[in-house]
Amino acid sequence: MNALIVAVAAGLLMAGGVYLLTERHPFRRILGFSCMGHAVNVTLFEAGGVQGNPAFIDGTDITTMASPIPQSLVLTAVVIGLALVTLLAVTAFRQEHH
DSSP states (O other): OHHHHHHHHHHHHHHHHHHHHTSSSHHHHHHHHHHHHHHHHHHHHHHHOOOSBOTTSTTOOGGGBOOSHHHHHHHHHHHHHHHHHHHHHHHHHHHHTO
16 A cells, blocks of 8 residues: 555656646756656655665664665665756756846
């Protein structure tokens, strides 16, 4: 059930992002780009899953630990997306006021 809710949320984020990309205003396009990036991040996070025990807590056996790789990849994507949205916003602001 949780996977269905996350899939619907990711689909709504993607649909909203595509809608905002069709607007003429540059800041709405940037917001649409950001929504699409968040939809991809939510999808990747859900696809990675969280099966297993937390890593490196209370001497957990290494064979039962959850993989931290999906979470680290999503965190990296969020940071890169934030930097890209900031760059796009500054570029759009300078273009409007130039």
